[in-house]
Amino acid sequence: MEQDIITNSEEGLKKTEIITVGLILVILFIVFKSLVAPFIPLLTIGISYLAAQGIVAILADSLDFPISTFTQIFMVAVMFGIGTDYCILLISRFKEEIQHHESIKEAVVKTYKSGGKTILFAGLAVLIGFSTIGLSTFSLYQSAVAVAIGVAVVLIALATLVPFFLVVLGKKLFWPFDKNVEHKESKMWKTAGLFSWSRPFVSLLIAS
Secondary structure, eight states: OHHHHHHHHHHHHHHHHHHHHHHHHHHHHHHHOOSSTTHHHHHHHHHHHHHHHHHHHHHHHHHOOOOOTTHHHHHHHHHHHHHHHHHHHHHHHHHHHHTTOSSHHHHHHHHHHHHHHHHHHHHHHHHHHHHHGGGOSSHHHHGGGHHHHHHHHHHHHHHHHHHHHHHHHGGGGGTTSGGGOOOOOOHHHHHHHHHHHHOHHHHHHHHO
16 A cells, blocks of 8 residues: 555656646746746756755655655645746846846846845745744654755755856847847736736735
8 A cells, every 4th residue: 555655656756747847848938938048947946856855865864854755746846836936037137137237247146136135035935934844743744844955955056056057158048039138028917017006905806
């Protein structure tokens, strides 16, 4: 019985990884309209996921760290979710800053000065939230603490790997439209934002 659960979990994890990566690629291609940029978040988060897995495995072996057959699924869902979101924010911000700075390095520094704090505080909130799950008496919930480690690794990767890729690739990040890098205002999001600002209660009801 236990072996069947483990086998089903492993099969489910493989399907989850394939579906997650596929959906993220589609979304990123639509968002960036580039053949290069979508692979930066995937590469960053993929490396983070492998590193976090290694850390969790070491802790489980040496310190009896709580894990379960669902730990990897939790990590894939959360790490790829927030990691993609944060990468989109940074790359989009970088795309804006390129227009105002002659130097790519200056654009990267400005990107992190403006968007870095937002990502740091948002990531810390998620990290603290999953860390407190460790106080639960239910073993399945306790195993989700591994996600906190994953989030911490993602934040480190966002502060190291992503700026490296931004500096190295520069405008080539937005190939094949790198020769005309331009951030255009989205009419859809502008309309949604104005609606939310003018009718907050209606927007809250729609969102809930």
